[in-house]
Amino acid sequence: MRSIRWDEESRKLMIINQLALPAELRCLEVGSYTDIMEALESRAVDGASALAVCGAFALYFAASEAEMREPTALRESVCAAREQLMRLLPNAVNLRALTAGILRRAQTFEGGAQELPAFYLQQALAAAEQDLEASLSIARNGAELLHDGDEILLYGNTGALAGVDYGTAMGVVRWAYEQGKRVHVYMAETRPRLQGSKLSAWELEQYGIPYDVIVDAAAGYLLKAGKVDKVLFGAQRVAANGDVINHIGTYMLALAAYDNGVPAYAAFPLACVDFDSPSAGHASLEESDPSEVLSIRYYDSATAPKSSRARNFTLDITSQRLLSGLITDRGVLYPPFFRNLTVLKQYGRDE
Amino acid sequence: MRSIRWDEESRKLMIINQLALPAELRCLEVGSYTDIMEALESRAVDGASALAVCGAFALYFAASEAEMREPTALRESVCAAREQLMRLLPNAVNLRALTAGILRRAQTFEGGAQELPAFYLQQALAAAEQDLEASLSIARNGAELLHDGDEILLYGNTGALAGVDYGTAMGVVRWAYEQGKRVHVYMAETRPRLQGSKLSAWELEQYGIPYDVIVDAAAGYLLKAGKVDKVLFGAQRVAANGDVINHIGTYMLALAAYDNGVPAYAAFPLACVDFDSPSAGHASLEESDPSEVLSIRYYDSATAPKSSRARNFTLDITSQRLLSGLITDRGVLYPPFFRNLTVLKQYGRDE
Numbered sequence: 001m002r003s004i005r006w007d008e009e010s011r012k013l014m015i016i017n018q019l020a021l022p023a024e025l026r027c028l029e030v031g032s033y034t035d036i037m038e039a040l041e042s043r044a045v046d047g048a049s050a051l052a053v054c055g056a057f058a059l060y061f062a063a064s065e066a067e068m069r070e071p072t073a074l075r076e077s078v079c080a081a082r083e084q085l086m087r088l089l090p091n092a093v094n095l096r097a098l099t100a101g102i103l104r105r106a107q108t109f110e111g112g113a114q115e116l117p118a119f120y121l122q123q124a125l126a127a128a129e130q131d132l133e134a135s136l137s138i139a140r141n142g143a144e145l146l147h148d149g150d151e152i153l154l155y156g157n158t159g160a161l162a163g164v165d166y167g168t169a170m171g172v173v174r175w176a177y178e179q180g181k182r183v184h185v186y187m188a189e190t191r192p193r194l195q196g197s198k199l200s201a202w203e204l205e206q207y208g209i210p211y212d213v214i215v216d217a218a219a220g221y222l223l224k225a226g227k228v229d230k231v232l233f234g235a236q237r238v239a240a241n242g243d244v245i246n247h248i249g250t251y252m253l254a255l256a257a258y259d260n261g262v263p264a265y266a267a268f269p270l271a272c273v274d275f276d277s278p279s280a281g282h283a284s285l286e287e288s289d290p291s292e293v294l295s296i297r298y299y300d301s302a303t304a305p306k307s308s309r310a311r312n313f314t315l316d317i318t319s320q321r322l323l324s325g326l327i328t329d330r331g332v333l334y335p336p337f338f339r340n341l342t343v344l345k346q347y348g349r350d351e
Numbered sequence: 352m353r354s355i356r357w358d359e360e361s362r363k364l365m366i367i368n369q370l371a372l373p374a375e376l377r378c379l380e381v382g383s384y385t386d387i388m389e390a391l392e393s394r395a396v397d398g399a400s401a402l403a404v405c406g407a408f409a410l411y412f413a414a415s416e417a418e419m420r421e422p423t424a425l426r427e428s429v430c431a432a433r434e435q436l437m438r439l440l441p442n443a444v445n446l447r448a449l450t451a452g453i454l455r456r457a458q459t460f461e462g463g464a465q466e467l468p469a470f471y472l473q474q475a476l477a478a479a480e481q482d483l484e485a486s487l488s489i490a491r492n493g494a495e496l497l498h499d500g501d502e503i504l505l506y507g508n509t510g511a512l513a514g515v516d517y518g519t520a521m522g523v524v525r526w527a528y529e530q531g532k533r534v535h536v537y538m539a540e541t542r543p544r545l546q547g548s549k550l551s552a553w554e555l556e557q558y559g560i561p562y563d564v565i566v567d568a569a570a571g572y573l574l575k576a577g578k579v580d581k582v583l584f585g586a587q588r589v590a591a592n593g594d595v596i597n598h599i600g601t602y603m604l605a606l607a608a609y610d611n612g613v614p615a616y617a618a619f620p621l622a623c624v625d626f627d628s629p630s631a632g633h634a635s636l637e638e639s640d641p642s643e644v645l646s647i648r649y650y651d652s653a654t655a656p657k658s659s660r661a662r663n664f665t666l667d668i669t670s671q672r673l674l675s676g677l678i679t680d681r682g683v684l685y686p687p688f689f690r691n692l693t694v695l696k697q698y699g700r701d702e
Contacts, residue, residue: 022653022655022656022657022659023653186662189542189644189654189655190568191540191542191566191567191568192566194654194655197644197645197654197655197659198654198655201655201656201659202655202656205656205658205659211659211660212641212660212661212662213644213645213655213659213660213661213662214644214661214662214663214664215542215543215567215599215600215644215663216542216566216567216568216600217541217542217567217568217599217600217603217604218599218600218662218663218664218667219603220600220602220603220606220667221599221602221636221664221666221667221668222664224602224667224668248566248568248569248572249566249567249568249569249571251571251572251575251607252568252570252571252603252604252606252607253568253603255571255603255606255607255610256602256603256606259606285572290563293540293548293564293565293566294548294564296647296654302373302374303540303545303548303549303647304373304540304545304548304549304552304553304564305373305552305553305556306373307556308373308548308552308556308562308564309562309563309564310563310564310565311537311563311564311565311569312565312566312569313565313569313572313573315572316569316571316572316575317572317575
């Protein structure tokens, strides 16, 4: 199973439609720039790595649809497409880095306008391949931390659906399970969009990993009761000191783990680290559509009075002091995170 | 508006049906012991004080339906009814205390079996009156802590619906608002049963108090961002040292408040204090029907794969060290809670 797969024959990108899960496994067939922007906007695809890879394909579609006969004009048209992407997803730092790298390389591409689309496609395919490799490295590196019999608390959408395959935090658990370690997962439902119960629980079912869904607010109880050995989550963006910007609720979860001496790990590819931000203290965070809080989305079930107002905070910041380690594609890092992340960075980073 | 009201003419207890809210304001007409047990079991009524008052009426219904001609036999039949109640609600400590007091006073009641039902009814009516008085005292005492312009984070079902009227934590906010203090409430939805968005948001609408619903996991973000001045919640049971057993999620919320220096208060009648428990460290806590986690109850909307398993932890323990104060009907208490609760206890407690 690949969540995002290029079909050479139809020249379409096949994306598992997250909106149809868990009821149905259905693919979106994405054949144009409009299609992919719709998929991103509707959140049919979500997860930092999945968004980045789709963004790379968005550049390809933009290039293939541009009618410019001149390479510079075509490149400018792809640039405009990228700006539209970044307006839609301002916090997607690896999408930003990945697409910036592609544009940079396109600058030095020496072919004509007719050959540029194929160049962008090759870049997007390479990005997908690199994402899969990073996920597999995260999974292998993190699986070392898990022991036979571990009770693991997972948060958010961090499996295959969050990238091309394997993902981040859930990939770690999946690798450990495939190694024969008997683990059990407490899967937090992850309100408001319920990625935990709708997507991650569905994935855990596919892999045969035993799990129980819990409400997000139950994590503290489980941690305090000594029922959890490790807490794992992903990261949408990481500051240079290890502060993690991730799905709303990550901070409370990491804090409760810390308060009970249970190790908490963020798992992410090094590409998620924003080395220009020394800490995440003053990050400006997105707010999403309030209707997600007032209903169980895609089921049209109101959960509050019709006239009721809501705020839908999307992300929060988890201070690095609450984290035991960072599981990356370049190895597991321990404090001091600033020094250790910087060292990794200096030892090279693909782009 | 009274959530629980005895109608003398029909000899029925009128209870606002919490299962019908927020869509509809509907009353259950409870005319028998079976009726009231059904109301409790279906959770049409919930909230520590509301349960206690209903429990007192349950004893009356049991007495009025018993066909014993002999006071001792009738009292034993009422005792059996109470045991059934306590099996249904093992953690309802004020229900336990309230009904124990009624049974004790029934022991010394000198009338015949025919007069006993009227005695139990009078006891239940007095319990409802005392609950309302306690709620008003909590509201008045707590309102002193709130200032004009305060941003308040509320959790759970702590308003009129949780008792006879006013309730606990929301009663405090309501009183402050009625005093003319301009407050705004962030209302946590309170999964899994969504009492926050279904019941409390509905109540806030009735009172005209401005509010926004948030998902429970967003509380940490708001606290860290400095957007909250006070955190308020209720208590189902309180240990002698001030440890609070309350709706699942209270612990994570209080911890996040503490981590950000925002005062957190538990509001409850002194009758909720279990002076026999020095702390809540080893309390055994209920687990509820897992289907509540896997669906948005009463809307029949699955939120997870059909075959998925869940655990539904109902309550958690909030260590007294995380609390700034306890708002009770006898005044606001500050640390050291053990000493200050004990002093209050020694200065008399109705029963």
